Amino acid sequence: MRIRSPVYPGLLLALFIAMSAVAAPLPRHDPVPGGIAIIPVTAESRVTYRDRPIMTIEHEGERWALVGIPLSAEPGTHELVVSGERIRFEVLTRDYVTQRLTIANRRQVNPLPEDLERIASDRREMDAAFARFDEALPPQTQFLMPAQGPLSSSFGLRRILNGEPRNPHSGLDIAAPAGTPIIAPAGGKVTATGDYFFNGNTVLIDHGQGLITMYCHLSRIDVSPGDLVTAGDLIGAVGQTGRVTGPHLHWSVSLNNARVNPSLFVQDQDQDQGTPAN
Numbered sequence: 491m492r493i494r495s496p497v498y499p500g501l502l503l504a505l506f507i508a509m510s511a512v513a514a515p516l517p518r519h520d521p522v523p524g525g526i527a528i529i530p531v532t533a534e535s536r537v538t539y540r541d542r543p544i545m546t547i548e549h550e551g552e553r554w555a556l557v558g559i560p561l562s563a564e565p566g567t568h569e570l571v572v573s574g575e576r577i578r579f580e581v582l583t584r585d586y587v588t589q590r591l592t593i594a595n596r597r598q599v600n601p602l603p604e605d606l607e608r609i610a611s612d613r614r615e616m617d618a619a620f621a622r623f624d625e626a627l628p629p630q631t632q633f634l635m636p637a638q639g640p641l642s643s644s645f646g647l648r649r650i651l652n653g654e655p656r657n658p659h660s661g662l663d664i665a666a667p668a669g670t671p672i673i674a675p676a677g678g679k680v681t682a683t684g685d686y687f688f689n690g691n692t693v694l695i696d697h698g699q700g701l702i703t704m705y706c707h708l709s710r711i712d713v714s715p716g717d718l719v720t721a722g723d724l725i726g727a728v729g730q731t732g733r734v735t736g737p738h739l740h741w742s743v744s745l746n747n748a749r750v751n752p753s754l755f756v757q758d759q760d761q762d763q764g765t766p767a768n
């Protein structure tokens with residue numbers, strides 16, 4: 491079915507929500523810090539948010555901007571720039587639960603001076619992978635779960651490690667025994683792999699137009715930078731490398747360099763409200 495351009499964005503959005511039940515290759519609209527705003531735009535427009543290019547997708551004959559909202563964003567009125575014009579949208583409030591964890595290896599909470607150089611170089615590598623905007627890759631908007639297992643730590647938890655406040659949980663944790671296979675949740679290109687100080691053995695995959703996923707704490711990495719993967723391809727195995735309290739997969743999803751709730755991209759996934767554990 492093809493919709494002719496309605497004039498009112500609100501009407502378009504209502505139509506989209508009504509239609510998404512039958513044909514839903516778009517992620518879930520959840521305009522909160524750590525969520526995604528899905529906003530109708532005119533065809534072929536160039537869209538930016540906070541000076542970064544934004545993914546736009548053709549869906550049911552219309553064009554939509556998929557905007558990742560950083561966890562650090564303030565609720566209130568935000569602006570997209572669509573071919574030079576400003577479009578306002580509202581970011582709503584989301585109260586994330588606080589999680590207290592005890593990490594036995596205190597060096598992983600308060601690194602030693604000699605760790606800082608490695609941490610900085612890890613960060614540069616991951617920052618470069620998250621900053622990509624590849625328009626040649628076919629953009630993906632729906633994910634398979636990358637591993638089978640119960641969700642342990644949900645996205646967005648405010649974290650206190652050994653009594654000290656740290657960055658909020660920027661991914662979703664899947665609890666599974668070491669060795670459990672991890673698959674690519676959608677097609678893309680492996681852009682980085684490494685053994686990082688906090689994240690352990692890690693894989694980053696670019697899914698096109700600023701949509702990047704990251705897999706951490708692996709026991710084994712089965713891909714190399716430059717590899718093209720399709721949904722379901724084996725990329726590694728669950729482990730407990732880096733800063734962990736037990737074996738699990740930490741899965742991050744980044745859109746326009748904002749870490750967003752991975753479950754928004756998984757169909758039939760309940761709201762990610764798992765009981766805090768790892």
Ligand SMILES: [Zn+2]
Pocket residue numbers: 643659661662663739740741
């Ligand atoms: Zn995690």
